[in-house]
Amino acid sequence: MLTKTLEQTYFVIDFDSTFTKVEALDVLGEISLAGHRDREAILEKIKIITDRGMSGEISLSKSIELRLELLHAHRDHLPALIETLKNEISDSFQRNREFLTEHADHIYIVSSGFKEFIVPIVTSLGIKEENVFANTFVFDADGNIVSCDCENPLSTDKGKVKLIRDLKLEGDIYVIGDGYTDYEIRESGLANRFYAFTENVMRPKVIEKADHVAPSLDEFLYHNKLSRSQSYPKSRIKVLLLENVHPVAVKLFESEGFNVEILKGALDEDELIEKIRDVSILGIRSKTQVTSRVLEHANKLMCVGAFCIGTNQIDLKTCTEKGIAVFNAPYSNTRSVVELAIGEIIMLVRNIVPKSNKMHEGVWDKSAKNSFEVRGKKLGLVGYGNIGTQLSVVAEALGMEVYFYDIVDKLALGNARKCKTLDELLAVSDFISLHTDGRASNKNLIGAREFALMKEGVIFLNLSRGHIVDIEALVNAIKTGRVAGAGVDVFPYEPKTNNEEFINELRGLPNVILSPHIGGSTEEAQENIGNFVPGKLLEYINNGSTYGSVNFPEVQLPLLKDSHRLLHIHANVPGILAKINAIFANYHINIQGQYLKTTEQVGYVITDIAKDYSDEVVNELRNIDNTIKFRLLY
């Protein structure tokens, strides 16, 4: 539908840092200088020379000459170089092989690099060898690379201009490249447009001269309405990742070509309102509040990823009303919380923290008074979900008797005993650990009344959500000795960043372990979450699947193949599916696959159809009454 063949247009594409992610001579240096004692220093020099040449600071011929001198390269190094470059082809070129082969007659690779490595790389993606214009190495009798073919215009300044002039191409010329020498073709008047390619490097001097900036080949193809692998260039889709999510998540989005912004801390409501306007994918952890006010300004937002378990910080109802799918990571950090809880239970019942603090002050206080084993003691779990149940199993392995209370009827694991009421659990337990979710109605679930029901000298843990415990009541219970030790990881108010002071009445109390909401903060958990949540978000963006969403009708869709997928999100009112299908019938469109799932609030209809259909179909679908969001994928 969006394809257009530009019969008379030639695409002139640069190689280094455009077709590939890297500068090939830098890579050759890494290979040829392996084992050289000044390798790093020489490589740095080569990089500087490359950059100076690309940004037009020194002449091209000078840059080639200086680099070849430093390289000490040999013919035998070339196979390894080619192997490396094969893995370094720019992602958007890899994705758009179809464009490269379809337009092979009109695609020219013009580079001041060298044919010896360029030809094998570009021909592997369908470029014609006769359309590759580049330098060639000169070898000495022993196979050392000593120079380049001086007759070739591409080894001289303005060489690309000379070459294009000599080619006498009849038609429009669009140049795609990252370097100043690519822009020079446009400057000379020989090219109609110059696209500064920034997927791998950004050169301000080049960008300022460009007719258009292309963060990926998809953007170039989209701009020219050419056939492409992405219906909408991902470089135009902004991803905002807050609260220091694991770098693996950033990489996953970047390698798909998204425009990613990362911030270490959380943002407050007003700051987020400012940022959210042009954001399509938002990633947060537990601190960022995605309120209805924020969502009012989130006109482009398609999905939110909570890089944690809890989603109480997100206004899920408003997200659903606005057609924004929300995902979380329900299991990835549960083990980490369980291990911390077990560790704290033992530390608290042995009074280790006050003892350790005294030792640091030089006080040796050896005594068994008020120190106990956990074996045979009663552990009461409030909330028997993913964390509560795992803790139940591990605690039993330590010989503890487990009691639990959950508002939902849950299967007891091992020998754990179900309590009928919270009060019953509070009265029986030597240790109480909270593992409920953070729903609003759980606010102050544990307050003065509940502490009064607990055994004298109970050990109390909250690693779930801060608002579940009335802090003032906990402080009183500690001061009166009702609570002999407490482990608190979560607080009603938590600092937004590591630079903000932690202010709380629990500070300074004896035998109280305070931790900065790190129950789930282990390398393992964060890496797992960093893989899991982007996986869900990308499945939704790329394929429409909502499996695992916490607020959307869940569908696991087949991969899209040879068809276009139309995603229609609407308020769940009668008759929408009929209206959608009436439009397909009116336009004689054959449906290749259709899926419908609803929740109380919304309906989600996914329809796969053949590629040939008119724009009116899309317009009519978008305009059905009660439509919340419409998306097209191919």
Ligand SMILES: NC(=O)C1=CN([C@@H]2O[C@H](COP(=O)(O)OP(=O)(O)OC[C@H]3O[C@@H](n4cnc5c(N)ncnc54)[C@H](O)[C@@H]3O)[C@@H](O)[C@H]2O)C=CC1
């Ligand atoms: N400190 C940290 O870094 C972390 C904290 N968490 C928090 O831990 C909590 C538990 O997580 P999961 O076990 O994965 O959640 P989950 O959703 O699997 O389990 C929560 C359980 O609590 C029950 N529940 C809710 N309200 C209750 C109430 N008033 N009384 C009794 N039971 C109630 C639910 O029925 C459910 O079975 C959540 O609040 C989560 O946000 C999770 C991971 C890390």
Ligand SMILES: O=C(O)CCC(=O)C(=O)O
């Ligand atoms: O690691 C975080 O930021 C939050 C962990 C948490 O509380 C959760 O997963 O619910």
